[in-house]
Amino acid sequence: MVVRDKTTFNPAKILVLGFLSLILIGTILLSLPIAVNGDRVPLLDAIFTATSAVCVTGLVVVDTGTTFTMFGQTVIMVLIQMGGLGFMTVATLIFMALGRKITLKERIVIQQQFNQFDLQGLVRLVKYIIFLTLIVEGIAAIILGFRFTQLLDLDYATGMFYGLFHSISAFSNAGFDIIGEYRSLTPFVEDPIISIIIPLLFIFGGLGFTVLVDLKRSRNLKRLSFHSKVSLLITSILLVIGFFVVLILEWNNPETLGAVDSGSKIWSAFFTGATPRTAGYNVLPTDELTNPTTLFLMVLMFIGASPASTGGGIKTTTFGTLLLTVNAVIRGTHDVNFLERRIPYSLINKALAIIFISLVLVFIVATLLMITENATFEETLFETISAFGTVGLSKGITPNLTPVGKAIVIVTMFIGRLGPLTLAFAFARGKEKTGVRYPEERLLIG
Template sequence: MVNLFKKRGNLIKLHPAQILAIGFAILILIGTFLLMLPFSTYEEGRGLHFIDALFEATSAVCVTGLAVVDTGTTFTLFGQIVLLFLIQIGGWGFMTTGILMFIILGKKIGLKERLLLQDSLNLFTLSGVVKLVRRIITITLIVEILGAIFLAIRWSNEMTVGKAIYYGIFHSISAFNNAGFGLESDSLSKWVGDPTVNIVITMLFIIGGIGFTVILELWQKRSLRRLSLHSKVALLMTLILNVVGFLIILVAEFNNPHTIGKLSLDDKLWASYFQGVVPRTAGFNTIDIGQMTQSSLVFMMALMFIGASSGSTGGGIKVTTFAIIMLAFWTVVTNREDVNIFRRRISWRLVNKSLSIGVTAIIFIFTIFFLLTFTEHASMSKILFETISAFGTVGLSAGLTGDLSPIGRILITILMFIGRIGPLTMAFALMSNRPESKVRYAEEKILIG
């Protein structure tokens, strides 16, 4: 427990999960206010309505990318810069940003802040958390600057230099943080077969989605054998899901005239690659999502639910969580006692936590999906796709976002918030004030299966 502040001599105690949730909520409200300012939008000098501004701010802070208005034509330069700051802070996490402010101001970082940072980044220990923050900031700036340079050079062939530089910066920050916000109405569809745009954008969100701890281990150890079990599992699952995603989309969409059916073979490969890896919480698209086959959409929903790696800028239940659940399933059906991978044993406590994350995520998704079936006049598949996209902080849409009712926008906003801070963290935030029971009852069996 963390002592947040004192009131009349009594300590008001908040769980780290509650502080993280409150911190993100405050950041979202600040962003909402800024986007409501008259000079944030072009439309007759008026800012966004509250619900729309709340939706956009939540989508930016939660690095989702779902949008109820067109980013490039609705927001002024000021409004777009506000979105960029919200995306960057949301990608880092507000605690990482807070520690950065402490470092800049030269203030001492106490145990409370270290505990919050540990909880925010899902770290095992408190050791070296401040040094980790410095390295996270450094990695982010280096990768985003390189991405912006490559994109600006590419786009300078078809835009003015100033516009190309701005486009490069905006899309680099958006991609690395897995946000998916773009300045074109059709996202990146203009460059569906462009190698530079496809490679740079995907590398940015794949690196951002691997997780900062994995990136640092790769940099420091420079040997796959010396990596921790977490990094090995994260990298292996990322590779498997990306390859399978590419192949499934290629097969399912190959003859679809509304997506890649009419493209050349090279463009089909680029489009399939991009759309196969993007559901891992990135949110960009180079083909029309609403025109994709049902098979592709169903598979993309599975990828969005799984998400990126723990401690990354992405969402979902996380690839390591999914890997542990699958390993536990294999252990049970093969009648083994231990969950093993890479000659290492995973504790059943960690397995139970992974299962809890998966179940909690399903409960939140089903609840919002069920409520949306009352408020939205759309097909079940579109509603479910939108729901999972919001939870996974992906930002892909089958065409429903702009048509959401006011209540639907609030429900999706809530789910984006839950998806960003994590389903289990949200559950802790809601339930952590309950006293811990000291009673242990007699064991009895229940028939299952």
């Protein structure tokens, strides 16, 4: 009889518990009287806000700029930073500050968090991640701080706080704003500095820390790893396609690009085409976009950012693997090859599993929201994909969700941030390997 070891180390479960702990702490802090203007926010709204911040989503049920005090906004900002960097990155930073060595088990959890292939160089990777994050966010915070000070007529201290908040939120692909009245960045649709700096932040954050570190080390595109090349290629293609689709479909829409000065149409279209990559900010009113644009944005939100990034979705490399597999099947080739490299079938199977589970999850959540909410099919599907992809774009129904609807979206954001496979690995019970391999049999497909 085989005795199962109940103390088997499960890194995926540690990640789940770590993120849950951050959400719990955030909920408690946001429930304090000092965190809100006026009456305390309901407990469910505090949980929703904390989850959205830790899971770097950006969907809100109360307006961040008017509901929360500077203390509450600071709590949200810190939760976004921790959620964007990842639970184990923050824990590693604390361990290093205390002079404690990183154990093998902790390295395995870091490996799980960043989807790395081996354990070598993980602590060095974390140091690079923290360094790059602080540098990028710091420079952007100063630029945005001065700009917000000018545009909103703020004092320098408040303006710099605005700059820091939106810099962290953008780089973490969170999409939270403190402009007020659920306006996101629509008041700055014709401002080139904000409309360019913010997209650059969430594009860099969405590339993935692995790619950013690789770019810093290699300094040459030809010497980049296979993963980095694929991530950069898919990201570039999606950004270009997104830009042209929005520009063409919204050019004459009087509620979106049609109302924008001709000189601002280009960067407004670029911003709108890039933001579904899990950023959540918008300079054009999302609820006024045409149906074809809305459908296209849903596809981009579902794909999301790259692995080991601050974004969600099924990830660019997963989508790319699917395209390459389909191409190989159509061409009748046995191997899936790209850039003179062969993708192993284990990764192809993993990509297919992620896509299938994600589609099933979106279908179930959208169906439940259609039952519980007074909203259209388009609104519920858009909100579902936005929550799963940790995007934060909204058709405007999130503030009016029922308690059941809020709970459903909370769970969806959590699954989207951790990833469906991570949660499956955390709670699935693996069977003991018997060494038996069954006979092969054919099945009619198609």
